[in-house]
Amino acid sequence: MNQTILIVDDDPVVRELVSEYLQGRGFKVVALEHGMALQRSLLEERPALVVLDIMMPELDGISALRALRVAGDDLPVILLTARAEPIDRVIGLELGADDYLGKPFEPSELVARIRTVLRRRGTVAPGAPEQRAPYRFGHFEVNFPERELRRDGERIMLRSSEFAMLKVFVTHAMTVLTRAQLLEKLRGNDETHRNRSLDVSIWRLRRLIETDPSAPRYVQTVWGRGYVFVPDGEIGATGRGLAPPLREH
DSSP states (O other), X not given: OOOEEEEEOSOHHHHHHHHHHHHTTTOEEEEESSGGGHHHHHHHOOOSEEEEESOOSSSOHHHHHHHHHHTTXXXXXXXXXXXXXXXXXXXXXXXXXXXXXXXXXXXXXXXXXXXXXXXXTSSOOTTSOOOOOOEEETTEEEETTTTEEEETTEEEOOOHHHHHHHHHHHHTTTBOBOHHHHHHHHHOSOGGGOSTHHHHHHHHHHXXXXXSTTSOSSEXXXXXXXXXXXXXXXXXXXXSSOBOOOOXX
């Protein structure tokens, strides 16, 4: 299993301290001093995870993370920041960061976070590219290798989180998914993510694919049970013809 951790931080003390601590716990470490070198480094060696500082000159961590996700790269990322502003955390998680750690921190806590993310990402990440035939519903087509959604041939811009949710829904079409099952498939069995962010993600996806998000035809609510993806957009499909709910694990 790949155990290489890429650290991107402009503080040499942090790079040295974290590198030594991680190496002492069996990880291979590659350290970079600024975000500009991140993409070039990824072409040479693919790490298991990136520890990315937010406050850096030239290219800050948020911009580096955004560039990764725009390029369709779902590489696990843990953000570091010395700023106490919650907006950094919100923006980072919205862009697809896997975790967030404020400075100063104990190296042991970072190692624990790294192991949790790697364990959660042990299977194929839901938003990762995948070799599958295109999936068509209504006027839409999902291209899995390119991580694209098109409506009548026109590309619709998707966040990594939005593509991941759409991919989960089309994979389990006409099957009721509970909130817990959706969260587990999207983010792993991590209680820290079991909050109202799921509602925000579903609302955003509905805005992209529904004619009227307040009366959804594709991503329908099954009251008291969860959500179901209806490929033909039939109103009332939630009352009949559904596969049994997936069993809880």
